[in-house]
Amino acid sequence: MKDLLCDKFQNSVDEVLIRHRSILDIITKLQESSAKINRAVIKSVTNCGCIKINASKHKIPENIDYNNINKYLDSHLKGELCEVCKEKIIEEMGRNLFYLSALANDFDISLYDIILRESKKIDALGKFNLY
Template structure:
């Protein structure tokens, strides 16, 4: 059974997408929306300062089990997003999801099937999916 929320969202995108119907428009808007997500995260660091990035090499011992590597890795973030930055990033992620969905619609691909297939890969490969 297909997921109602995904199908409903996909149908809504199909109904409201008028101006950027061309595959070329969708691809460029998708790329633009990705850049805006990056910009919003960076502004959270550089303008607001609610989060900080402290990046360095991951120090992973040579003799460690593969399952234990995760304990030595981190996301390089310190702090938490303030409400303003969180809302902006959510807004930009929503636009990105809109254009991903528009691309799926244009290519006659069901978004739920994409999610389901990716979930199956993750479940089958688990930690070995190497994402």
């Protein structure tokens, strides 16, 4: 069922993408959409203030077991997105998925296959995946 959702989305993208059909347009629009996600996150901090970023070097003990390292890592985010900021970030992520799908379509690559492949890699390598 989930593969049908990815396939349907990719097919819909293929049907409606008209103006930015060139691979050059697609990759630049994908890059632009990534920048807009970043901008929406930053605006949530600087304009709205619903979240804060409090970043510093992670303090990880020297002899820590690698399986326990997550206990010492932090996203540096404080607070929670308000509905307006959350909606804007979702919108920008959606646009990013649109252009990622368009890129996959140009190369005849299934998003579902990409998700499956990455999922298998994560399952196999676990924390040693080093993402």
